[in-house]
Amino acid sequence: MPVSDSHVEHPPAVDHQPLRVAIKNIGCKLNLYESEALRSGFSRAGFDMVGFEEEADVYVVNTCTVTGAGDADSRRAVRTARRTGEEAIVVATGCYAQRRPGELSDAGANLIVANGEKTQLVEAVQRRIQGSPDLNLNPMSPPKTEKFLQIDGMVEGGRTRGTLQIQDGCDEHCTYCIIPQVRGVSVSRPVQEILTQARAMVEAGYVELALTGVHTGSFGHDRHGTDSSPTELVDLLAQLEGVDGLRRIRLNSVEPNFVTDELIGFAAHSSHLCRHYHIPLQSGDDTVLRRMGRRYDRQHYADRIQRLADTVPGACIGADVMVGFPGETEAQFENTHELLDSLPMSYLHVFSYSLRQGTPAERLPDHAPRAVKSTRARRLIEWSQTRRLAFHRSHVGQQVEVLIEETRRSDGSGLAVGRTDNYVQVLIEDGGGVEDPRVQAHQLVNVKIREAREQFAFGSLSTPMTGTIPAVPLTGVETGSAEHPGEHAIGVHDDVQAVASS
Numbered sequence: 001m002p003v004s005d006s007h008v009e010h011p012p013a014v015d016h017q018p019l020r021v022a023i024k025n026i027g028c029k030l031n032l033y034e035s036e037a038l039r040s041g042f043s044r045a046g047f048d049m050v051g052f053e054e055e056a057d058v059y060v061v062n063t064c065t066v067t068g069a070g071d072a073d074s075r076r077a078v079r080t081a082r083r084t085g086e087e088a089i090v091v092a093t094g095c096y097a098q099r100r101p102g103e104l105s106d107a108g109a110n111l112i113v114a115n116g117e118k119t120q121l122v123e124a125v126q127r128r129i130q131g132s133p134d135l136n137l138n139p140m141s142p143p144k145t146e147k148f149l150q151i152d153g154m155v156e157g158g159r160t161r162g163t164l165q166i167q168d169g170c171d172e173h174c175t176y177c178i179i180p181q182v183r184g185v186s187v188s189r190p191v192q193e194i195l196t197q198a199r200a201m202v203e204a205g206y207v208e209l210a211l212t213g214v215h216t217g218s219f220g221h222d223r224h225g226t227d228s229s230p231t232e233l234v235d236l237l238a239q240l241e242g243v244d245g246l247r248r249i250r251l252n253s254v255e256p257n258f259v260t261d262e263l264i265g266f267a268a269h270s271s272h273l274c275r276h277y278h279i280p281l282q283s284g285d286d287t288v289l290r291r292m293g294r295r296y297d298r299q300h301y302a303d304r305i306q307r308l309a310d311t312v313p314g315a316c317i318g319a320d321v322m323v324g325f326p327g328e329t330e331a332q333f334e335n336t337h338e339l340l341d342s343l344p345m346s347y348l349h350v351f352s353y354s355l356r357q358g359t360p361a362e363r364l365p366d367h368a369p370r371a372v373k374s375t376r377a378r379r380l381i382e383w384s385q386t387r388r389l390a391f392h393r394s395h396v397g398q399q400v401e402v403l404i405e406e407t408r409r410s411d412g413s414g415l416a417v418g419r420t421d422n423y424v425q426v427l428i429e430d431g432g433g434v435e436d437p438r439v440q441a442h443q444l445v446n447v448k449i450r451e452a453r454e455q456f457a458f459g460s461l462s463t464p465m466t467g468t469i470p471a472v473p474l475t476g477v478e479t480g481s482a483e484h485p486g487e488h489a490i491g492v493h494d495d496v497q498a499v500a501s502s
């Protein structure tokens, strides 16, 4: 479907400068990176950022199709944009736009940009506004990342933890997952491009960068093949450690097969790598894992997790777990539960299987009723809550380093909030008024933990850390409810299922 197939035949009447753009992100952390990069691109082009509920000249919805909920949220956001800005350009991009462009056109989008063409999105919008001929974009073009979206510095109104894309696409083809169809094959970003962006982001004020992609652990494999590049990701991490001023590197999600001895060895001695590892499990039953097309068994998973925990003291280890995969029996679910019980996990993201048309799992028999999926999910969510509370409690009495993210909570309590490298969210009780110079966003501070609950640990300031930098305002890209914290997008959680923790 050509981009010129639009609902709005004329460019919007624009009688003011600068132009206003509102961006809504739906989906995973990779989408969030791309939304921040688009935000950065629109800023460079002279646009003003406004909230998604406000009147704007351009609305961009970065869509998600990982589940039915992602689809629904994406359609809803496009409809909202069209209602709020009747004459506006409403752009739909991202995975749902790649998969079902017509449904988003029907919802009110008048510019669809495929995943592989996102780097041209800002220019495509500018041309529309100027009334110039459209770029020759094709929403139906096969997804493959040729160029990566770039962030050159601090994203205006972005998040405190900078995100840095190192990879896109996936070659795994798990049987439930739609993502390889909408993101294409695995492509690694050139190392020099990553380092250049990292330096620019650090110079602009970020002290923590989270590396993101669809299948981050496979970084480098597309260039050198699976056998010859086990250390490619480790080499990149080592080079990033050399970026002046960068204090933390976060590696959000790595598939179990890619948690190599080299990576664990690096983690043991790294001065920068956050002790936070998200290693998707999906199921702890070997039969289910095989039917999911996952290329490891429960023994391998257990070995990797145990080795990581033994090697990196204080590590926060989380996992994605899917319940209700077609044919999953009660006994197979219990196998998952029992495996988790035996491992030093700190939290789970629990998803109910969500059927995605066009995946091999769609054709499998014995799709579980919603009630069964909900019951199993609830049990794991409760399990996760207990584990997270215990992990938080293990920090009581300790002094920890916290990166401040926000200096005022939305409830006006004046507390500052931040994260430790091992992903404990800390509320600082004796600082954080918006004018308090001791505790501002992007600062690293020492905090003594006094009390812990499941969502937060509470503490007080100790000695301020050195090397702090000025604060920037925090009004991030708006995110839709379908966002899930696992780094890559998996075809799993459904409309009723919440993630256990974030």
Ligand code: SF4
Binding pocket: 170, 171, 172, 173, 174, 177, 178, 179, 180, 214, 215, 255, 488, 489, 490, 491
């Ligand atoms: S679940 Fe993850 S590893 Fe498997 S195909 Fe989807 S994106 Fe790739």
